[in-house]
Amino acid sequence: MEVLVDEKEIKAAGGELLLEGRxxxxxxxxxxxxxxxSILNSLQLQQWEEKLQTCHLPEMVFGDSxxxxxxxNSGIRIHFNAFDALVGWKTEALPPVEVPAAAKWKFRSKPFQQVILDYDYTFTTPYCGSQSIEFNTENYSGDTLDEKSHHLQWDDCEQKIDMASLAPREPILFYDEVVLYEDELADNGVSLLTVKVRVMPSSWFLLLRFxxxxxxxxxxxxxxxxxxxFKDRGSPTVLRESCWREATFQAMSAKGYPSDSAAYNDLSIVSHRLPIIMQKTQILKVPDNCKAVTNC
Incomplete structure (x- = not known):
């Protein structure tokens, strides 16, 4: 996915491009x-399997993306990566989806050994992002701060993201799409995890989608x-909306929707047809500095 940037518009909005090839x-x-x-090589895949304690990973894992x-100012990092997403997959450990063709699937590493479907081969994950705090040691003296002992607080709220305000009324200063992992389920479908971001003069917005x-x-x-x-005064806040949708082809067909898989390639259409099974909104109040985060 090509990164979109316009350096003049970025400067006009008070921003600057990252340097050194970033x-x-x-x-x-x-x-x-x-x-x-690029995707992980065989050695890297083996290392990931050992860390995740599994012998199953998606066909394409973009481990360094x-x-x-x-x-x-606060050091708060909201970040997205394939490893943490797969940790979520392992933790949720959904039962395998039963499908007739799956009995004929083969191990990719052992092509003559039949698959025993005792794991979630769809790599479904509850992952909604990772967060951490990077402390600026120049601001501290004395005891070393333990980053792992501090957690960001996402609070449930009724506030919603104003999607109408995100209509293309202002220039997009930066846009990119990052694929974290993908699997074609032995030509029986698709499992795909991506994250897209766009930055405007007034805000940033992202979509993590499985x-x-x-x-x-x-x-x-x-x-x-x-x-x-973005705020000129006061601390910014981040709204996070999670929405899970799910349905069987049989249930969709009963509602009069097509039963052909080819009819479900446009996810903007799919997202309106699939029923919601979970939805929540949370808010993160970003402090001015890491002292406010840690109460040091």
Missing amino acids: RGLRIHGWEIESQNR SLVLKHV WLRVDGVLMRLRDTRMHCI
Whole structure:
């Protein structure tokens, strides 16, 4: 996916491009960077399998690809990567989706050994992003701060992301799409995890999307949207909306929708047809500095 940037518009909005070959920008106290890298090689896959304690991974894992949004003053990092997403897959451990063709699937590493479907081969994940705090040691003296002991607080709220305000009324200063992992389910569908980001003069917005289609059996869409409006005064807030949708092909057909998998390639249409099974909104209040985060 080609990164879209217009350096003149970025400067006019008070931002600047990242240097030294990095893809992204700094704007209104945020540093936003994307990385699109190649898939893991066989040695790296083996290392990941050992760390995740599994012998199953998606066909294509973009292990070094990522999206990072860092609030410079507080050190808060909201980031997205394949490893943490697969940790979520392992933790949720959904039962395998039953599909007739799956009995004929083969291990990719052992082509003559039949698959025993005792794991979630769809790689469905509840992942909605990772967060951490990068402390600026220049601001501290004495005891060393333990980053792992501090967690960001996402609070449930009734506020919603104003999607109408995100209509293309202002220039997009930066846009990128990062694929984290993908699997074609032995030509029986698709399992895909991506994250897209766009930065405007007034805000940044991202969509983390897990899309699953097991042909003739099941469709599953798990979306996480985040939106942060830039502020001249006061601390910014980040809204996070999670929406899970799911239905079988049989249930969709009963509602009069097509039963052909080819009818479900446009996810903008799919997202309106699939029923919601979970939805919530949370808010993160970003402090001015990391002392406010840690109460040091």
